[in-house]
Amino acid sequence: MDIKTIESDLKMNYIFFPECIVKRDRKIQNGSLNVDIKKTIEKNGEHEFTLKVFLNVGKNDLEVSITCVAGFSYIGENKELENYLVKKNGLAIVFPFLRSQVTLLTSQPNMIPVVLPVININKISEKN
Numbered sequence: 001m002d003i004k005t006i007e008s009d010l011k012m013n014y015i016f017f018p019e020c021i022v023k024r025d026r027k028i029q030n031g032s033l034n035v036d037i038k039k040t041i042e043k044n045g046e047h048e049f050t051l052k053v054f055l056n057v058g059k060n061d062l063e064v065s066i067t068c069v070a071g072f073s074y075i076g077e078n079k080e081l082e083n084y085l086v087k088k089n090g091l092a093i094v095f096p097f098l099r100s101q102v103t104l105l106t107s108q109p110n111m112i113p114v115v116l117p118v119i120n121i122n123k124i125s126e127k128n
Contacts, residue, residue, distance in 0.1 A: 009076030
């Protein structure tokens, strides 16, 4: 099968992390993490979008806050599909990069790295 026939109409043009903050106590205890994910979508022009994702992961002795900015373009012709793909698939495309960033930031001496689980993006998208 030619890969061009199954390629998505939504393209990620860039991604970067303008802010990454880790706050921690000297000793971090095992425990359950709370996760908060918020996103905003800005239309920059015809079929061009910027997705901003704000991720906070933490508990009483550890807090990780990350802001992620990704630029997308839509090359399809279906306008209804365009909005759906940007809203749902944009976060699905970006989330593995966020997971990796959290693990990278917490892979430090005297720390057990935080590895976020795979999540149901549809549940996140319903809330945002």
